[in-house]
Amino acid sequence: MTASQQVIAIFLVTYVVAVSSGPSIVTYIFGDSLTEVGNNNYLQLSLAKSNFPYYGIDYKGGMATGRFTNGRTIGDIISEKLGIPSPPPFLSLSLNDDAILKGVNYASGGAGILNDTGIYFISSFNLLCFSYSYCLITVTGNKSCGLFSGSNDYVNNYLQPFLADGQQYTHDEFIGLLISTLGEQLTRLHQLGARKMVFHGLGPLGCIPSQRVKSKRGQCLKQVNEWVIQFNSRVQKLLDALNRNLYGAKLAFADTYSAVWDLIHNPTAYGFKISNTSCCNVDTSVGGLCLPNSKLCKNRTEYVFWDAFHPSDAANVVLANKFFSILFPEPHPPSPTPLPHY
Numbered sequence: 451m452t453a454s455q456q457v458i459a460i461f462l463v464t465y466v467v468a469v470s471s472g473p474s475i476v477t478y479i480f481g482d483s484l485t486e487v488g489n490n491n492y493l494q495l496s497l498a499k500s501n502f503p504y505y506g507i508d509y510k511g512g513m514a515t516g517r518f519t520n521g522r523t524i525g526d527i528i529s530e531k532l533g534i535p536s537p538p539p540f541l542s543l544s545l546n547d548d549a550i551l552k553g554v555n556y557a558s559g560g561a562g563i564l565n566d567t568g569i570y571f572i573s574s575f576n577l578l579c580f581s582y583s584y585c586l587i588t589v590t591g592n593k594s595c596g597l598f599s600g601s602n603d604y605v606n607n608y609l610q611p612f613l614a615d616g617q618q619y620t621h622d623e624f625i626g627l628l629i630s631t632l633g634e635q636l637t638r639l640h641q642l643g644a645r646k647m648v649f650h651g652l653g654p655l656g657c658i659p660s661q662r663v664k665s666k667r668g669q670c671l672k673q674v675n676e677w678v679i680q681f682n683s684r685v686q687k688l689l690d691a692l693n694r695n696l697y698g699a700k701l702a703f704a705d706t707y708s709a710v711w712d713l714i715h716n717p718t719a720y721g722f723k724i725s726n727t728s729c730c731n732v733d734t735s736v737g738g739l740c741l742p743n744s745k746l747c748k749n750r751t752e753y754v755f756w757d758a759f760h761p762s763d764a765a766n767v768v769l770a771n772k773f774f775s776i777l778f779p780e781p782h783p784p785s786p787t788p789l790p791h792y
């Protein structure tokens with residue numbers, strides 16, 4: 451077992467920020483492996499990498515880029531729908547690069563709300579990149595921000611039997627820690643000038659292949675889904691409280707649970723055949739990533755999941771369409787950007 455086999459990434463955490471500045475739309479994407487486009491390639495010690503085949507097999511050129519799927523991420527597809535290029539990884543830009551003003555992707559596989567979540571992967575940078583002062587440029591000046599985090603805090607932290615948090619805290623304590631930390635992060639973003647922020651709730655993590663294999667007959671783990679629902683409901687309460695207490699704050703919650711649940715439970719309605727196991731047959735291996743020696747399914751468009759954690763390109767298209775209609779309820783990118791679901 452190589453070090454990279456220990457890596458896990460994430461499921462549904464995406465973060466798309468659309469900022470309308472005049473006629474052009476600039477997107478800033480925060481998140482974890484669901485939206486990462488190659489930041490971790492620049493982190494020498496990180497184990498959360500996907501820069502090897504068969505990742506990217508359906509991406510342009512058929513090459514691995516650091517995206518944790520066979521093709522495009524949800525962020526790529528949303529950018530396509532906006533008619534703009536998918537923003538480059540933050541770590542590929544130099545600090546005085548003007549490109550940073552045209553949209554940046556900060557997503558990093560393995561990142562979470564808690565600092566010690568990233569520790570599992572040795573180095574994933576903090577979602578809000580507080581340790582990279584340069585990131586702050588993107589969140590000052592009343593810009594809209596989208597936040598999507600928390601999956602890794604469960605899948606790669608609390609639910610990992612060998613990590614401390616699952617042993618140290620009851621679920622009530624753990625959720626309290628997540629919510630208070632998230633509250634501090636959102637307050638900090640507000641202090642930096644962010645006013646409009648959208649938090650995408652977690653999907654049914656108990657139904658991703660890496661969790662299903664822990665059950666007797668491959669069912670969803672009910673306890674995990676119950677925790678996710680509790681987390682989502684606590685986040686909504688937190689956002690309400692912050693909206694009351696922070697001047698000018700417009701924080702919104704976007705529900706992704708039901709969209710993902712529906713895709714997993716009615717795959718044929720979306721043109722899929724299989725949603726309870728991954729195309730790259732890696733559900734039971736410790737890592738769950740699609741390594742070069744893995745066996746691929748015959749038809750990658752029939753599977754909702756690419757590896758044990760991440761949706762396939764085809765599933766990302768379905769999810770991106772759903773999230774897009776939440777982010778942009780109007781026919782097409784309007785200006786100024788309308789606020790989703792407040």
Ligand SMILES: *[C@@H]1O[C@H](CO)[C@@H](O)[C@H](O)[C@H]1NC(C)=O
Pocket residue numbers: 565576580581
């Ligand atoms: C998490 O990391 C950030 C950046 O290094 C630091 O400012 C913060 O205090 C840390 N939080 C905790 C709870 O350790």
Ligand SMILES: *[C@@H]1O[C@H](CO)[C@@H](O)[C@H](O)[C@H]1NC(C)=O
Pocket residue numbers: 667668669726727
């Ligand atoms: C997935 O579901 C199908 C049909 O219900 C079943 O035959 C198969 O055993 C399941 N696979 C796994 C890995 O649970």
Ligand SMILES: *[C@@H]1O[C@H](CO)[C@@H](O)[C@H](O)[C@H]1NC(C)=O
Pocket residue numbers: 591592645697698699
């Ligand atoms: C930012 O928002 C505050 C209130 O939320 C407002 O007073 C201020 O004028 C805004 N600044 C810009 C540059 O829009």
Ligand SMILES: *[C@@H]1O[C@H](CO)[C@@H](O)[C@H](O)[C@H]1NC(C)=O
Pocket residue numbers: 721749750751752
């Ligand atoms: C793959 O599956 C899709 C959806 O079921 C189907 O439309 C397509 O024809 C299949 N492709 C191949 C090469 O079998």
